[in-house]
Structures are given as C-alpha cells and as structure tokens.
Amino acid sequence: xxTNDKPRYLLPSLAxxxxxALFLWWANENLDNYKLQILNLIAINSILALSLxxxxxFTGMFSLGHAGFMAIGAYVSSxxxxxxxxxxxxxxxxxxxWPFSVMQAPFFIAVxxxxxxxxxxxxxxxxxxxxxxxxxxxxxxxxxxxIIRVVFTNLTPITNGALGLKGIPxxxxxxxxxGWCLLTLFFMIRLVNSNFGNVLKAIRDDExxxxxxxxxxxKYRVVSFSIGAFFAGIGGALMASLVTTIDPKMFGFLLTxxxxxxxxxxxxxxxxxxxxxxxxxxxxxxxxxFVENPIDIGAFHLDGIPGxxxxxxxxxxxxxxxxxxxxxxxxxxxxWDSVLRRFSRGGEAR
Amino acid sequence: MTDRTYVLETRDxxxxxxxxxxxxxFNIAVPEGSIxxxxxxxxxxxxxxxxxxxxxxxxxxxxxLLEGRPITGLPPHKVCAAGIARTFQNIRLFYNETVLQNVMxxxxxxxxxAWWMPPLLVPSCxxxxxxxxxxxMKLLESVGLADLANETSSSLPYGAQRRLEIVRALATxxxxxxxxxxxxxxxxxxxxELMAFIKKIRTDFNITILLIEHDMKVVMGVCxxxxxxxxxxxxxxxxxxxxxxxxxxxxxxxxxxxxQNA
Numbered sequence: 001x002x003t004n005d006k007p008r009y010l011l012p013s014l015a016x017x018x019x020x021a022l023f024l025w026w027a028n029e030n031l032d033n034y035k036l037q038i039l040n041l042i043a044i045n046s047i048l049a050l051s052l053x054x055x056x057x058f059t060g061m062f063s064l065g066h067a068g069f070m071a072i073g074a075y076v077s078s079x080x081x082x083x084x085x086x087x088x089x090x091x092x093x094x095x096x097x098w099p100f101s102v103m104q105a106p107f108f109i110a111v112x113x114x115x116x117x118x119x120x121x122x123x124x125x126x127x128x129x130x131x132x133x134x135x136x137x138x139x140x141x142x143x144x145x146x147i148i149r150v151v152f153t154n155l156t157p158i159t160n161g162a163l164g165l166k167g168i169p170x171x172x173x174x175x176x177x178x179g180w181c182l183l184t185l186f187f188m189i190r191l192v193n194s195n196f197g198n199v200l201k202a203i204r205d206d207e208x209x210x211x212x213x214x215x216x217x218x219k220y221r222v223v224s225f226s227i228g229a230f231f232a233g234i235g236g237a238l239m240a241s242l243v244t245t246i247d248p249k250m251f252g253f254l255l256t257x258x259x260x261x262x263x264x265x266x267x268x269x270x271x272x273x274x275x276x277x278x279x280x281x282x283x284x285x286x287x288x289x290f291v292e293n294p295i296d297i298g299a300f301h302l303d304g305i306p307g308x309x310x311x312x313x314x315x316x317x318x319x320x321x322x323x324x325x326x327x328x329x330x331x332x333x334x335x336w337d338s339v340l341r342r343f344s345r346g347g348e349a350r
Numbered sequence: 351m352t353d354r355t356y357v358l359e360t361r362d363x364x365x366x367x368x369x370x371x372x373x374x375x376f377n378i379a380v381p382e383g384s385i386x387x388x389x390x391x392x393x394x395x396x397x398x399x400x401x402x403x404x405x406x407x408x409x410x411x412x413x414x415l416l417e418g419r420p421i422t423g424l425p426p427h428k429v430c431a432a433g434i435a436r437t438f439q440n441i442r443l444f445y446n447e448t449v450l451q452n453v454m455x456x457x458x459x460x461x462x463x464a465w466w467m468p469p470l471l472v473p474s475c476x477x478x479x480x481x482x483x484x485x486x487m488k489l490l491e492s493v494g495l496a497d498l499a500n501e502t503s504s505s506l507p508y509g510a511q512r513r514l515e516i517v518r519a520l521a522t523x524x525x526x527x528x529x530x531x532x533x534x535x536x537x538x539x540x541x542x543e544l545m546a547f548i549k550k551i552r553t554d555f556n557i558t559i560l561l562i563e564h565d566m567k568v569v570m571g572v573c574x575x576x577x578x579x580x581x582x583x584x585x586x587x588x589x590x591x592x593x594x595x596x597x598x599x600x601x602x603x604x605x606x607x608x609x610q611n612a
Contacts (some may be wrong), residue, residue, distance in 0.1 A: 186469070187469045190468045190469040190471070191465070191468060191469050193468075194468035194469075194475075194479060195454050195455070195457070195458055195461060195479055195482060196458075196465040196468060197468075198447060198451045198454055198455050198458070199455055199458050201444065201446060201447055201451075202444045202447070202455045204446075205444040205445055205446050205447065206442050206443075206444055206445075208406075208438075208442060209438065209442035209443070209444065210444075210455070211406075211425070211426040211427055211430075212404060212406075212426055212430060212435070212436050212438075212442075213427075213430060213435075213455055213456050213458070213459065213518065213519075213522060214426075214427045214428075214430030214431050214458070214459030214522050215427055215455070215458060215459065216425075216427045217427070220465070223465055269446070331446060
C-alpha cells in the first residue's frame with residue numbers, strides 16, 4: 001500500500017484521469033440517455049460508497065444513517081438551485097417560507113452547502129450516538145435516518161412534505177458527477193494513507209490499545225463520522241439534480257442498504273474496492289432487469305415477475321457473505337505499484 | 351534513593367468495584383531512571399494498578415502523580431500525552447496494519463498536524479509525516495525489526511510481536527513505561543534476550559520502567575526495587591535480595607506451611 005504520493009505516481013494518475021476524461025467525452029457524445037444515467041449513477045454510488053467505507057470500513061463504526069445524510073444534502077442543494085418561479089409553482093399546499101424562497105446559489109456552492117449541512121448534522125448526531133458501539137450504533141443511526149425522513153415529510157413549509165420537490169435543474173451532468181467523484185477519491189486516498197488514516201484503522205482494530213497510545217478515540221470517531229456524512233450529503237445533492245425529482249420516500253432504508261451492499265461487496269477498508277463495487281453492482285442491478293421481462297426458453301414461456309432481480313440480487317449477496325466475506329478487494333488496494341508491476345512483468349500482482 | 355526525584359508516585363490509592371476493594375493503600379514511588387517491578391500472585395490486583403496509573407480506571411480514593419503533577423482521573427489518551435506509555439498482558443497490536451504503521455500510530459500523539467491537512471496537501475504536514483516515518487524506521491532499526499517494517503503485524507512471530515508492542519509504546523516518547531508481563535509465554539532463551547532489551551531501552555531512551563512479571567528470573571534479574579502485592583495490599587518492598595528472603599512474600603506465593611518449613 002502506498003503511503004505517500006511520490007512523484008512517480010503522478011504520471012500514471014494523470015494519464016488515468018486523461019483516459020477517463022476521453023472515455024467520458026466519448027460516452028457523452030455517443031451513448032443514449034439510459035446508459036449515460038448508469039454511468040452517472042456509478043459515479044454517485046462511488047461517492048456514497050467511499051463515504052460509508054470511511055465510517056464503517058476504516059473506522060469500524062457500523063452506521064446505517066446514510067440515507068438521512070443524503071436527504072439533507074439533496075434538499076439543501078435542491079432548494080439552492082431551484083429557481084424562485086419553480087419554487088412558487090411546486091409549493092401548492094403551503095408556500096415556501098422566506099429565506100428559502102429567495103435563496104439561490106451556483107451548482108457547485110449548492111452541492112457544497114448540501115455536504116456542509118449533512119456534516120453539521122452528522123456532528124450533532126455523533127456526539128450522543130458515537131458513545132455506543134457495534135450493533136447499537138447501527139440501530140441508533142438507522143433510527144436517526146428514519147427521523148430525518150419523517151421530519152421531512154411533515155416540514156411542509158420547507159420541504160413541501162410528501163409531494164417532494166419537482167423540476168430540480170439537471171445540472172449534474174457526467175462532468176460534475178465524475179469531478180466530484182475524483183475529488184472524493186483524492187480526499188479519501190490522502191486521508192486514509194496519512195497517519196491520521198492509520199489512527200482511524202487503529203481505532204477500528206483495537207480501541208483500548210488506541211486509547212493507550214494517546215489517541216482521543218471519541219474525537220476521531222466523531223471526525224470520521226462527520227467526514228463521511230459530508231460526502232454522503234454531496235452524493236445526495238448530486239443524486240437530486242440527476243433524477244430532478246425528490247421526495248422523502250426516496251430516502252428510506254433501501255437506499256442505505258444499497259450503499260452498504262456496494263461497500264461490503266467491494267471490500268470493507270478498500271477504497272478501490274468501493275469504486276469497483278459501485279461499478280459492478282450498479283451495472284448488475286440494471287442488467288438484471290432482463291429477468292423481469294417475459295422470457296421464452298424453447299417451448300416454455302415465462303412471464304416476467306416484477307421484483308425478481310432483487311431476489312436474485314439477495315441471493316448473490318448471500319453468496320458473497322458465504323464464500324467471499326471480504327468482498328472483491330478485501331482490505332487490499334489496487335495501487336499503481338501493483339498495476340505497474342503487473343504490466344511490466346506480465347506476472348502476478350501482489 | 352532519597353536525593354533522587356520520583357517519576358511516579360501514588361498516594362493512598364484505593365479502588366472499589368461494587369463491594370470488592372480491589373486495591374487498597376497503594377503507595378509507591380518510582381525513582382527516575384530506575385527499573386522497578388510489581389509482583390504478586392494471580393488476582394492480586396497488579397493489572398488493576400496499571401489501569402489506574404494509565405487512566406483506564408479512576409481510583410475511588412487517592413492520587414497518582416507524574417513528576418509531582420497530579421494525573422488522577424485523566425482519560426488514557428491524556429495520560430499518554432503526559433508521558434506514560436504501556437503494553438498489555440495479552441498483546442494488543444493493530445493487527446491489520448504493518449509493523450511500520452503500528453509504530454507511526456504510536457507517534458501520532460506527538461504529531462502537530464490536524465486531520466484535514468493531508469488531503470489539502472499542506473507542506474508542513476507532509477514534512478512532519480516524513481520525519482515521523484523516519485523516526486519510526488530508526489526505532490525499528492534499533493530493535494532489529496526494520497526488515498519486517500512492511501509486514502502485517504499479525505504475521506510476526508510471538509517474540510517479535512512483544513518487542514513491537516514495546517517499540518510502539520516507545521514511539522509515544524514516554525518518560526515512564528509500564529510493561530505488563532513482557533516475558534509471558536517466552537522460553538528461557540527469549541527471556542534472557544528480553545532482560546537485555548529492557549536494560550538497553552532504559553539507557554537508550556532515558557526512561558523509567560515499571561514491570562509486572564511472573565518470571566522470577568526476569569524480575570530478580572532486571573529490577574532494582576520490587577513491590578509485592580497480595581489481595582490488593584502491598585505486603586513487602588525492597589531490592590531483589592530482600593524480597594527473595596521475605597517470609598511474607600514466600601507465604602503469599604507458597605502458603606503458610608512453606609514458610610514454617612523454610
């Protein structure tokens with residue numbers, strides 16, 4: 001695992017980014033909207049998976065509150081990019097209250113604000129909740145996400161209640177999404193490979209020993225949780241602008257579950273695993289739609305069963321847990337060292 | 351011993367868990383630069399004393415002083431920052447991390463950079479981390495673990511894991527080091543090496559060491575002063591010679607009959 005960026009990593013990194021940019025440019029020109037949507041979802045899911053991996057995979061805090069942070073990010077950013085006229089149109093039950101009705105911000109600022117709001121909330125939640133450990137933490141954060149959802153359903157003057165927000169400007173194109181995704185990845189790589197990252201892993205591995213080594217474990221758990229919440233908010237904000245319609249129902253437990261599935265499948269404690277996991281799972285989720293269509297096998301005719309892909313997906317997840325619990329990457333990382341070695345020798349990478 | 355300053359002093363320390371008084375009237379004074387021992391039969395309360403000194407337990411009564419300043423009731427991370435490091439009876443390494451990372455984690459307590467600096471590429475932070483890495487490598491070299499720096503710590507043989515735990519504690523730059531049964535599970539050859547190792551780090555790092563140990567060869571071999579604990583109460587203290595011939599100590603370890611026959 002590389003621990004600091006030596007200049008020799010700069011060249012392959014820049015090359016990879018250039019190739020990615022070329023690919024995205026090509027995709028943007030040639031692919032249809034459906035495939036572009038999948039590409040966009042991969043980027044957003046990567047952001048979400050990276051943020052949950054920091055909380056769960058690297059710091060060892062089992063958190064199920066991701067949907068709550070995404071909701072905060074989505075609503076805050078949407079309220080900032082919705083034009084005032086549109087706001088007047090969609091708030092039909094109760095008008096939007098004052099500061100929100102006139103507030104406007106460029107997309108980048110709006111997404112950032114969504115992240116900051118989620119991080120602040122994460123900080124407030126973390127103070128009482130992170131005194132718990134293990135499964136209790138999972139249940140407490142799950143409850144918190146549900147509270148957010150219920151509050152958003154009933155806070156009609158701000159969130160438009162169950163009707164949700166419609167016609168959110170679709171600024172989140174492929175460049176924004178992948179830009180934020182790369183930014184998140186860069187942030188995480190630097191953070192996790194610094195000594196602070198080592199400290200987070202130490203808290204995960206043995207909290208008692210970490211405390212004896214002079215580490216204020218509570219403080220750094222709170223910091224890690226808030227950073228995770230920040231990027232979850234970013235992901236939520238981008239998601240809102242991508243799908244252009246949000247309502248509280250969208251941010252239920254299933255959303256958290258999807259992210260958790262990506263993190264576990266990719267490998268807890270592996271950043272590259274999270275990226276791979278989100279690519280594989282996002283594509284698989286779409287590809288598996290064929291099982292819900294009517295199928296003809298020879299003389300047999302099978303009617304499509306809606307929801308069938310989730311059944312297959314659950315089976316796959318059970319398989320992962322049974323046969324490859326550590327996920328695609330385990331705790332290892334795909335680093336330039338291992339990639340270059342594979343290319344130069346054609347042999348086996350470590 | 352009277353003109354030497356004390357690194358650590360405990361004054362009438364008592365701790366009660368519910369109805370059980372685990373440690374009572376615990377008074378020790380550890381002179382600077384010495385290697386001292388705390389012994390006693392199983393369940394005498396030795397590790398409890400360690401946990402009180404390092405802040406894991408808050409004593410019901412009494413005071414703990416580090417270089418004359420009270421540290422009673424401080425949380426463990428502040429006690430460590432004040433200059434007390436420890437190892438554990440059953441080794442507690444960060445097993446998913448490499449040997450080098452383990453030592454660097456120990457050095458974190460002296461690091462000044464904040465967590466948000468590495469992602470923002472703050473130069474002072476990058477420099478500090480490079481210095482920290484170098485220091486950690488030097489520490490590993492000084493104990494002969496440098497070749498294993500990039501191995502996962504769980505893959506190390508037992509003796510090396512013990513040494514790594516001590517090195518990790520040294521990386522916090524302590525004034526006072528507590529070793530909880532460093533020779534546990536070692537063969538005579540290994541404990542011989544350990545004794546030399548303990549003496550070496552005392553002089554090399556200019557620290558004071560307090561150790562809990564059951565291996566009497568090790569205790570008598572390295573300690574200049576020994577306290578004996580039985581049922582939470584200090585029953586004897588003195589240099590190895592005095593302890594060896596103290597009837598109370600023999601009684602605590604072997605029972606009353608043994609004293610009469612001796």
